[in-house]
Amino acid sequence: MPERTALILGSGFTDLVAASDALVAETDYGVPSSAVHRVSLSGQAVLALARHGDAHSLPPHRINYRANIAALRDAGATAIIALNTVGVIGRIRAPGQIAVPDQVVDYTWGREHTFFTGNGAGVEHLEFTEPFATAIRRRVLAAAAAAGVDCLDGGVYAATQGPRLETAAEVDRLERDGADYIGMTAMPEAALAAEAGIDYVCVALIVNRAAGRGDQPIHADLEASSATARGTAMRLLEQYYADNEQST
Ligand code: HPA
Numbered sequence: 001m002p003e004r005t006a007l008i009l010g011s012g013f014t015d016l017v018a019a020s021d022a023l024v025a026e027t028d029y030g031v032p033s034s035a036v037h038r039v040s041l042s043g044q045a046v047l048a049l050a051r052h053g054d055a056h057s058l059p060p061h062r063i064n065y066r067a068n069i070a071a072l073r074d075a076g077a078t079a080i081i082a083l084n085t086v087g088v089i090g091r092i093r094a095p096g097q098i099a100v101p102d103q104v105v106d107y108t109w110g111r112e113h114t115f116f117t118g119n120g121a122g123v124e125h126l127e128f129t130e131p132f133a134t135a136i137r138r139r140v141l142a143a144a145a146a147a148g149v150d151c152l153d154g155g156v157y158a159a160t161q162g163p164r165l166e167t168a169a170e171v172d173r174l175e176r177d178g179a180d181y182i183g184m185t186a187m188p189e190a191a192l193a194a195e196a197g198i199d200y201v202c203v204a205l206i207v208n209r210a211a212g213r214g215d216q217p218i219h220a221d222l223e224a225s226s227a228t229a230r231g232t233a234m235r236l237l238e239q240y241y242a243d244n245e246q247s248t
Pocket of ligand 1: 085086087088160165166182183184207208209210211
């Protein structure tokens with residue numbers, strides 16, 4: 001099967017799907033956050049889904065992650081580049097930069113997090129040692145290098161429940177747990193993609209310093225850095241789709 005890399009767009013990207021073709025809008029798992037759109041990047045028709053809805057109205061804990069992954073699978077996606085905004089814990093990495101994490105710790109709860117519900121199909125335990133697919137991580141990092149984009153390779157993504165941000169003590173705990181970035185959406189998304197047999201990579205847009213770690217209020221960080229991180233991610237995506245063949 002030819003490779004077909006879809007996008008899951010996070011905060012700050014919903015304008016990309018406005019006025020585009022819409023495909024799958026209903027799945028066996030309910031209604032996805034948005035229809036699967038076809039957007040144009042580097043002259044290619046790219047499948048794209050807006051994680052928070054076309055009007056950016058769905059908070060992280062209300063997203064139907066199963067329907068989103070099922071919709072992309074039904075539309076023919078074999079791989080997914082997920083754009084996820086994050087706060088950064090350590091001082092080496094700064095808001096405005098992007099990163100491709102290589103590990104996850106999941107603190108979310110109460111989300112429909114698996115396609116493997118038993119129901120007569122037997123018990124399945126997904127191997128999830130490497131939560132992000134190696135081949136597509138390499139392609140994304142190669143695209144970053146080719147585009148001259150500063151993109152950090154690796155790090156641990158802590159998935160928190162939200163929608164509130166963390167306390168300073170929670171960030172200290174996440175750091176003790178080994179986390180580098182904190183976001184609210186890569187889980188259960190990455191695990192569901194793996195269950196569905198779709199390669200998944202997270203491109204983390206660092207938009208703030210984590211709670212208690214910055215010199216200014218978090219929302220000031222967000223305002224100052226979101227556009228820069230988005231611009232960097234767009235350059236990476238343009239290069240990725242220029243370099244990697246899609247079927248139409
Ligand atoms: N914490 C959790 N999720 C986030 C953050 C954060 O600091 N920034 C963007 N998404």
